[in-house]
Amino acid sequence: MDLSYILNELGEDRAAYFNAVAPPIIQSSNFACKTVEEMRYVLQHYTETHFYSRGNNPTVNMLEKKMAALEGTEQAIAFGSGIAAIAAAVLSQVKAGDHVVCVRKPYAWTSKLMRDFLPRFGVEVSMVDGTRAENYAQATKENTVLYYLESPNSFTFEVQDIEAVAALAQKRNICTVIDNSFASPLFQNPAAMGIDLVVHSATKYIGGHSDALGGVVCGSREKINRIFSSEYMTLGAVLPPHDAWLLLRGLRTLPLRMERVAQTTRQIVAFLQQRPEVEEIIWPFLPSHPQHQLIKKQMRNNTGQFSLRLRADSLEEVERFCDSLQHFLMAASWGGYESLIYPAAAYHRKDGHKPSMPFNLIRFYIGLEDAEYLIKDLEQAFSKMKG
Structure with a gap:
């Protein structure tokens, strides 16, 4: 059909x-x-x-x-x-x-x-x-x-x-x-x-x-x-x-939105791969990912979700990075027009509560904004990460 x-x-x-x-x-x-x-x-x-x-x-x-x-x-x-x-x-x-x-x-x-x-x-x-x-x-x-x-x-x-x-x-x-x-x-x-x-x-x-x-x-x-x-x-x-x-x-508008999201996500991931502040990008569409061939077999294109681990020594560094982002909203869900982050740091508390997810893990969703617009936001947040 x-x-x-x-x-x-x-x-x-x-x-x-x-x-x-x-x-x-x-x-x-x-x-x-x-x-x-x-x-x-x-x-x-x-x-x-x-x-x-x-x-x-x-x-x-x-x-x-x-x-x-x-x-x-x-x-x-x-x-x-x-x-x-x-x-x-x-x-x-x-x-x-x-x-x-x-x-x-x-x-x-x-x-x-x-x-x-x-x-x-x-x-x-x-x-x-x-x-x-x-x-x-x-x-x-x-x-x-x-x-x-x-x-x-x-x-x-x-x-x-x-x-x-x-x-x-x-x-x-x-x-x-x-x-x-x-x-x-x-x-x-x-x-x-x-x-x-x-x-x-x-x-x-x-x-x-x-x-x-x-x-x-x-x-x-x-x-x-x-x-x-x-x-x-x-x-x-x-x-x-x-x-x-x-x-x-x-x-x-689903086909148009999905193609835009896929293209912009690839640009954002390519930018993040070059950043020294990023320890790991968790995204099965990377050729280096152990399940890359399987996901290429099962999915026709990438979507907008990936996670990364910051090269951070403290919870405070992760918080500074996240709090400094101006165009990525900090929220649950994904799939809309807006780009989002969901930091695992939100589950870590000052009283020592430590969940299974590492404190430096952040889930990203890339929306419909221009890639350069988002990259500039990431650059300025990285610059503030170390305080």
């Missing part, structure tokens, strides 16, 4: 809304039936009809159709946040007594779901080094029902061999779920590599403007309908129509 068709036409019926170029926001919680027979039909086909917006909403459905097409899956379902989508995908596959194998160091709230939430309901979770596919096999038990991937995963961007893990799962009849937010559906399509459910935090690249929350699960019609009838309808973490409309707007 042509990308331009997906982004600009798929799922849209302009004749149904006065030939408006932009689709409407159907801000209705309820949809009426004209007859008892019509209501009877709707109640029997609630996964595919409009009756109540906690189920289906026309604006949300447009987004779901486009996301399914972008990921090459039969269907998709949208949620109110990325973690809501992740949780629903995982919960749809597990019950008490089951076992899950999850990549080590995933997104923080995914980690909390795996380490704290699932065990409360009798689900055991093993966290493994995902850089070796055989680690999934070695951690597998007779009651293993799910492999969870996030490639590349958060902050340090380890890559999993998606095809290899999917093949292991298929041999054992184990479901696979992957968080594909880092790559976007433009640059990586895990379903084509054998993954069952592909999850996105649409808050990030899909929205692209840092003004809407959302999450999406893409997969087979059978698996998505199962999620719809259970986790989605029961827990109610629905995507509001207005946020769906904002995410649709974001999709219109």
Whole structure:
């Protein structure tokens, strides 16, 4: 299916809304039936009809159709946040007594779901080094029902061999779920590599403007309908129509934004490679990275996230560098128009609290600004780092 068709036409019926170029926001919680027979039909086909917006909403459905097409899956379902989508995908596959194998160091709230939430309901979770596919096999038990991937995963961007893990799962009849937010559906399509459910935090690249929350699960019609009838309808973490409309707007410019982000990121990384203040750049798209060939095989282009470790002797030096940046916002998330940093130093406290992440680690996200504009900001921050 042509990308331009997906982004600009798929799922849209302009004749149904006065030939408006932009689709409407159907801000209705309820949809009426004209007859008892019509209501009877709707109640029997609630996964595919409009009756109540906690189920289906026309604006949300447009987004779901486009996301399914972008990921090459039969269907998709949208949620109110990325973690809501992740949780629903995982919960749809597990019950008490089951076992899950999850990549080590995933997104923080995914980690909390795996380490704290699932065990409360009798689900055991093993966290493994995902850089070796055989680690999934070695951690597998007779009651293993799910492999969870996030490639590349958060902050340090380890890559999993998606095809290899999917093949292991298929041999054992184990479901696979992957968080594909880092790559976007433009640059990586895990379903084509054998993954069952592909999850996105649409808050990030899909929205692209840092003004809407959302999450999406893409997969087979059978698996998505199962999620719809259970986790989605029961827990109610629905995507509001207005946020769906904002995410649709974001999709219109997704290819342009992703190409700009990719190009600028390469320029910024090249600049940072020459700086004596930088001890290490953690970015699998560098030829020197041990997983460079794997990520080149799995992803069609780089995106805007990387981390670096400053050559700093103290927490104060890291703080001076971060505090001196004028055009990189210090914030969570990524994928919008604005460039960001997320310093691990924020987790280190004066009382001696030291988390597992080193104090000199900083995650960067490169947005849509000019490369030279950002480079000048980095230069002046480096000049102030030593005090």
